[in-house]
Amino acid sequence: xxxxxxxxxxxxxxxxxxxxxxxxAGQLGGDxxxxxxxxxxxxxxxxxxxxxxxxxVLLADAPPYEHFLxxxxxxxxxSLAGSYxxxxxxxxxxxxxxxxxxxxxxxxxxxxxxxxxxxxDTFERPVFAGNVIETVRSRDAKKVFxxxxxxxxxxxxxxxxxxxxxEPIADPGxxxxxxxxxxxxxxxxxxxxxxIISGGRALQSQENFTKYIAPIADQLHAAxxxxxxxxxxxxxxxxxxxxxxGKIVAPELYIAVGISGAIQHLAGMKDSKVIVAINKDxxxxxxxxxxxxxxxxxxxxLPELSSELTKNGH
Amino acid sequence: MKVMVPVKRVVDPNAxxxxxxxxxxxxxxxxKMSINPFDEIAVEEAVRLKEKGLxxxxxxxxxxxxxxxxxxxxxxxxxxxxxxxxxxxxxxxPLAVAKILKAIALEEAPNLIILGKQAIDYDCDxxxxxxxxxxxxxxxTFASKVVVEGSAVIVTREVDGGHQTVKLNMPAIITTDLRLxxxxxxxxxxxxxxxxxPVVKKSVDAFGIDTAAxxxxxxxxxxxxxxxxxxxxxxxxxxxxxxxxxGVL
Numbered sequence: 001x002x003x004x005x006x007x008x009x010x011x012x013x014x015x016x017x018x019x020x021x022x023x024x025a026g027q028l029g030g031d032x033x034x035x036x037x038x039x040x041x042x043x044x045x046x047x048x049x050x051x052x053x054x055x056x057v058l059l060a061d062a063p064p065y066e067h068f069l070x071x072x073x074x075x076x077x078x079s080l081a082g083s084y085x086x087x088x089x090x091x092x093x094x095x096x097x098x099x100x101x102x103x104x105x106x107x108x109x110x111x112x113x114x115x116x117x118x119x120x121d122t123f124e125r126p127v128f129a130g131n132v133i134e135t136v137r138s139r140d141a142k143k144v145f146x147x148x149x150x151x152x153x154x155x156x157x158x159x160x161x162x163x164x165x166x167e168p169i170a171d172p173g174x175x176x177x178x179x180x181x182x183x184x185x186x187x188x189x190x191x192x193x194x195x196i197i198s199g200g201r202a203l204q205s206q207e208n209f210t211k212y213i214a215p216i217a218d219q220l221h222a223a224x225x226x227x228x229x230x231x232x233x234x235x236x237x238x239x240x241x242x243x244x245x246g247k248i249v250a251p252e253l254y255i256a257v258g259i260s261g262a263i264q265h266l267a268g269m270k271d272s273k274v275i276v277a278i279n280k281d282x283x284x285x286x287x288x289x290x291x292x293x294x295x296x297x298x299x300x301x302l303p304e305l306s307s308e309l310t311k312n313g314h
Numbered sequence: 315m316k317v318m319v320p321v322k323r324v325v326d327p328n329a330x331x332x333x334x335x336x337x338x339x340x341x342x343x344x345x346k347m348s349i350n351p352f353d354e355i356a357v358e359e360a361v362r363l364k365e366k367g368l369x370x371x372x373x374x375x376x377x378x379x380x381x382x383x384x385x386x387x388x389x390x391x392x393x394x395x396x397x398x399x400x401x402x403x404x405x406x407x408p409l410a411v412a413k414i415l416k417a418i419a420l421e422e423a424p425n426l427i428i429l430g431k432q433a434i435d436y437d438c439d440x441x442x443x444x445x446x447x448x449x450x451x452x453x454x455t456f457a458s459k460v461v462v463e464g465s466a467v468i469v470t471r472e473v474d475g476g477h478q479t480v481k482l483n484m485p486a487i488i489t490t491d492l493r494l495x496x497x498x499x500x501x502x503x504x505x506x507x508x509x510x511x512p513v514v515k516k517s518v519d520a521f522g523i524d525t526a527a528x529x530x531x532x533x534x535x536x537x538x539x540x541x542x543x544x545x546x547x548x549x550x551x552x553x554x555x556x557x558x559x560x561g562v563l
Contacts, residue, residue, distance in 0.1 A: 067478065070443065071452050093473040097455045100408070100443035109409045109528035112438045122532065127436050128331045132340055133537050136529040174483045175452035178468065182476040191474070195562070220563070228492065238458065238472050238493055244437065245352075245492060247474075253562040264327060264434075270540055274560045276552065282545075291543035292555055305549040312553055312563070 001030030001120065004058075004080060006073070006089040006098065007048055011038045011066065014047040016192045017090035019154035021147040022051055025088045026155070027117040028143075031055040034161075035080070037073050039066035042163075049161040057161050062168035067177040068094045072169075074101040079169055081106055081142065091146040091248075092191075103144040111136060111145035113248075129244040129267035149191070150250035150271055183237055190223045190240065195253045198225030198242055198269075199235070202258025202280070202298060206235050212302040213257065219306065219314040225249070225269075227259045243268035258298050261286030278302070315462070316371045317360040318424035319394060320415055320445075321353040323378055323385040324435040337533045349385040352430025354392070355490040358497040359460055360428055361393035368462050371395050375418055377411050379403050383513060390508035391500035397513035402525070405436075406518075410525040412444035417521045419449060424485065426467065431456050431489040442489035452482040456491040 003025045008015040018034070025032045032053055036045045037060040045059040058080070064072040077087060077098070087102060089095035091113050103110035115133075116124035122137045123145065190196065197220070199213045209224070217224045226236035228243050242249055244267035254272035259265060261277070261284055269275070270289055277290035278301050287293045294301055325331060326346040334341050349357075363369040372394040376382040379402070386397035400414055419427060432439040446453035454460075454469030458477065461468040470479045472491045500508070518525060546552045556563045 067480075069480065070446075070455075074447065093456065093471075096439050097443065097453070100438075100440035101447040101453065103440070104409060104412060104444035104447035107409075109407050110438075110440055111529065112440060126537075127534075128325070128340065129327075129434065129437070131331055131536065132333055133535050134531055135533040135535075136531055138529055140528050172450075172452075174450075174486075175454075176481045178479040178481050180473075180476065180478045189475075232492065237476070238491075239475055241492075244434065245432065253556065253560075262328075263330075274556070274562045275540075275543075276556070287545070288542045289540040291560065292552055293543070293545045294547075294549070294552060295545060301549060305552065308549045308553045309563075312557065314563070 001028060001085050002083065003028050003030060003032045003086040003088055004084040005032055005034050006077065006095065007034050007036045007044065008090050008092050008094060009036065009038060009041065009044040011041040012043060014044050016154055017092050017149045018048070019051055020149035020152045021088060021090035022053055022155040023152040024114065024117060024147040026053045028086055028120055033058055035060065035077070037065040037068070037076055039063050045163045049163055050157045050159050052156045052159050054159050054161040057163045058166050059163050060166040060168060064168065064171040068098065069175050069177060070098045070101045071172050071175045073098045074105060075172065076169055077102045078105045084142070086143040089146055090149050095146045099144055099146050106142055106144065108140040108142050108144045109138070111138060111143070113148040114145045115148040115151035129263050130270065131263065148248060150248055183239065187217060188221065188223045190225055190247050190249060193223035193251050195220045195222035196225050196249055196251045197222050197255040197257065198227065198259060199230055199257045200227040200259035201229040201233060203230060203235055209235055212298065215306050216302060216309065219309045227265050256286050256290070257302065259286055260284045261289070315369050315426070316373065316422065316424045317363065317369050318373050318375060318419060318422055318427045319353070319356050319360050319389060320375045320427070320429045320441070321357065321385045321389050322350045322376060322433045323347055323382045324350045324433050327351060327434055333534050333536050337535055339531070339534055347384070349388045350430050350433045352432060352490050353385070354388070354497045355494050356428040356430055357389040357392045357394055358495045359490060362495065363462065364393065373398065373422055373424065375400065375415060377402055377406060377414050377518070386513055387508050388500070390511045391505045392498060396511055399513055399515045400518055401515060402518040406525055407527055407529060408438050408440035408444055409528065410523065412441050412448055413523045414518065414521055415445050416448045417523065426484060426486060426488060428488045428490065431491055442487050446487040451485050451487050453487045454480055454482050455489040457488050458491050458493045460488060460494065
């Protein structure tokens, strides 16, 4: 049994999603090899080699892989698939883009968002916005899956795997990268933050996110999130969206401000360790899952919370 | 230019799904069903391309039971031209659906296939990518903007941390994200007109495709419910509890 894990990175650093997916890959039993596909990304391979439980790092360092175009990366994975029993990636935007393409090239049905390894061919995954957990047994000889990273602890650092360089394969030439706009922020990433504070439609504007949510995020070194309603209304950027069709998060502390708690939002955050809800509607569904709730006007409560945090040294 | 839009009839996003007592599946009887919201966005995008004069025909395809025709009729009411219903009882996996869609794409020869990034029932997020692989076409997943430019399509994608823009040679596959557009409401005359638009019915058997499930569903269960906690009166009390009781500050 040997598993190939596709690393998530930005050509400079490995993302924590990789270390979490590695824990899942390790639970299959057998060796785990890590594929770093990118451009001028040797530093990523060096970080990857230090992860606990990596037997070998494969480095595909070539221009076509720089932007992780699925037409190129799926072909690369396919060319390597013969030596592996399972091919795995974290359920990031890249993993979700590339792995189903690979699965179809291999004539395998992918297990999406795998959240528990029950046995070498049996897995749990969420369906219906996380309201149902299905246990599936894969009949395919090779397994392909994406890992719900919030369900696994990150693997530690202490490994000394070797790095093997791969020859790049031909770019099919049907797609090309034009540009990207990544939001620069000093705050932690939503996917890996220990604390998240999210705002809903009740925030009413982008300015109010900056005025009321951001100060508390700064005090707590928290990531900022938003409900779908707030993103649709243009109050917050799309990559802040927490929910079934946005980011799935499970921080130590999740503070939901002015979010009523639609099924699709709960699907993205209900596995958080501690949930705080601030909402003026005492009957809002969010209170049914919150550990601590305050009923009241967020425009009054958030400044109070901010000064209370200051008093406590935050 | 021709666009094909695969659509799925799914449980309404606001309906509460229950697991059958024996854990063999979910009970969807008596629940409101509708077109998958992401597929509705796909239809709307195709209609907008047609309104710009870039597209001459929009063909909707659904694979499912007879009532899947409802999803096709909803699409026709939004402005699609005709439908194809591939009859199948039960739940097909994305790989099997992608193989059926490939066969139809080879017959119809569309320049673009636009579909939802995921169906909100099984949340797989696979069909578009798989179809792209089987056809050997490029893919622009999680699209928030689509611009046709000659024989190529420029797709802006929602990715972790922001947006990425790629250029795909057509024919190509696009999967839609939430912010691509806001679908129109079908007016009554459009709904009436949609009833007269042609929908061809085919059987899955006609394609000679192995549709056997690769993933055997052993069990379905509801996750452990989270208990509601306490309401606090003041932010002072909240911070105290987060520090002392929950230990997260």
